[in-house]
Amino acid sequence: MEGIISFDKFYNIVNNSRVLGDKTYHGIDPSTGKTLWETPVATEDDLDKAVAAANSAFKKWSSLQQHERSRFMRDLADGLEKHKDALTELLGKESGKSVSFAESEVVMGINTMRRHADWSVPDQLLKDTEDVRIVVQHVPIGVVAGITPWNYPFQLAILKVAPALATGCTVILKPSPFTPYTSLKIAEIAAEVLPPGVVQALGGDDNLGPWMTKHPGIHKISFTGSTATGKKIMAVASETLKRVNLELGGNDAAVVTENFDVHEAAQLVAMATFAHSGQICMATKRIYVHESVYEEFMKHLVEIVKGYKPGEGFCSPIQNKMQFEKVKSIYNECEEQGFNFAVGGGSKVSVDDNRPGYFIAPAIVTNPPEKSRIVQEEPFGPIVPVLTWRDDKEVIERVNDTPTGLGATIYCRDEKRAWQISESLETGSVWVNSGLKLDPVALFGAHKQSGIGGELGPLGLKYYTNTRTITYWKDAPKGPQANGNKGLFA
Structure with missing residues (x-):
């Protein structure tokens, strides 16, 4: 043609x-x-x-x-x-x-x-x-x-x-x-x-x-x-x-350790979470931050996210009305259950009531219950929970406590520790020290559902x-027929 x-x-x-x-x-x-x-x-x-x-x-x-x-x-x-x-x-x-x-x-x-x-x-x-x-x-x-x-x-x-x-x-x-x-x-x-x-x-x-x-x-x-x-x-x-x-589907987690630069971690996590308003299969959907750096991390993350403007890459519209309504329902459920919002909340889901399109304001929910919908379900939208953790074994168990296993991201400058955490995660991909950065030679697979x-x-x-x-016997008389008591296997 x-x-x-x-x-x-x-x-x-x-x-x-x-x-x-x-x-x-x-x-x-x-x-x-x-x-x-x-x-x-x-x-x-x-x-x-x-x-x-x-x-x-x-x-x-x-x-x-x-x-x-x-x-x-x-x-x-x-x-x-x-x-x-x-x-x-x-x-x-x-x-x-x-x-x-x-x-x-x-x-x-x-x-x-x-x-x-x-x-x-x-x-x-x-x-x-x-x-x-x-x-x-x-x-x-x-x-x-x-x-x-x-x-x-x-x-x-x-x-x-x-x-x-x-x-x-x-x-x-x-x-x-x-x-x-x-x-x-x-x-x-x-x-x-x-x-x-x-x-x-x-x-x-x-x-x-x-x-x-x-x-x-x-x-x-x-x-x-x-x-x-x-x-x-x-x-x-x-x-x-x-x-x-x-x-x-996935419910990808990010784990921020205490030995990674906190400001850099906030920048990388924000990008991996809110790019295209979270509508990426391997985007971060749950953020686990070590308790010793949690307050400082949140200060930087909130500042970054509050700077997003509607229509730009980190505050784009939800692609369709069906998904728009799903994300709104998660947002509203967090409100109804009284969860704390570091960004968003106050029953204001839309970025601008007078703006057309399927825009939803970015939101950060702090330390909701581990079994809540916002932690357990992939929102595929610009709302994310941030939770604290204390030791590696504990956070690994929490990250793995999901029926899905697409990807995860680790922010850790101790290479041995980063490998140990990565190899303990039940996911098809683990990115260390950079989210949403694919190398085209890397196989992209999945675990569980x-x-x-x-x-x-x-x-x-x-x-x-x-x-x-193809098994080619070069000299048939010396092939399987000649095995005698060896049976079927040469």
Whole structure:
């Protein structure tokens, strides 16, 4: 498909063709509450055609040499780079991000595509003797359905597409109905440089996700979203034994020790907590501060947070009304139970009663009960509890006392102690001395009910492959038949 990419007209992309539909839906600009562009609702027939195209394309795409796929991926990165400014503006509209935050996400996504073009999963030689050679190969799974959420719609779409392409899979994107626009443009731009059927995108209503999950022509679901939805996907995927990659909810904790510079800790924790108003899966949701530095830490943290201005990156709107109401309910529950607010409170949830959009004022709750909702539940909004602790064993137990295990952050300048705490946490990732700072080679996974599988880095590619073990006996008479009393094992 070749032609001008328009950023005010939107289509589903099937087999490199722009597809309209009888029904449409639209997103909402969370900064203003105004409706955005109409987008076609995909039908079950659209999905069937996309799946057929993806399976047909898979045969050729998976047979390409790694360097050939890498070249295509770099061409796609170049195509996205060409439209960087338009994608940034579009992302800001659909997500509510400030220009700087939206641009950062687009650049991160483009770089993610380029980095994945450098990676592969090589064969692993397990044994090579005069009798036998044993090799484990990692072969592409097939057609991947990438189901993405509304908080980071561009980057998380790329995180589905890039490893799929690198390993030889084809992919069908399904963006959140709250933020469909940048994902659809990724597929439209991909259609200019990739063979038909390799990258497609379908937006739609609540029927589309279940159709994809149960479709026998789809071989893997890569989903980022809530734990509740992830459980439903896993249950339905079991009917066809689809592979699943689930990056689900978390309740990430930050632990501030007494030997870290208190002002620096407050700055880093504030960034990791309130960036995009807390609407980041790996954002800090609970802050544990050693009691000896608690008062000083709170003084710095309160000063920082009170300086946030609506519309900027640390006081952006909640992306949609459903989440807006959830965050308000947590805020109001803290008020009703009489919890102490260091910032916010006083029944003033909105940053400005006259301001349109889904803005919520940042709030800090000090030392609420450990079993309260604000501590136990992920708000995914700009409200956070700060709690004191005394010894390492105690805080580790409190951090681990949750059914989720996505990530955690430790602020500690004693390297031995930092490693000991990190290795005691039941989380897929631990960041030491810097939150929200991802290295693209680092695998991003999860423990407990925060997910299954992993993404990012060379290790993340393995989750888009099946293994095939080839055992080649070089001289058959010396093979298993000649084992005599040794039985089945050589």
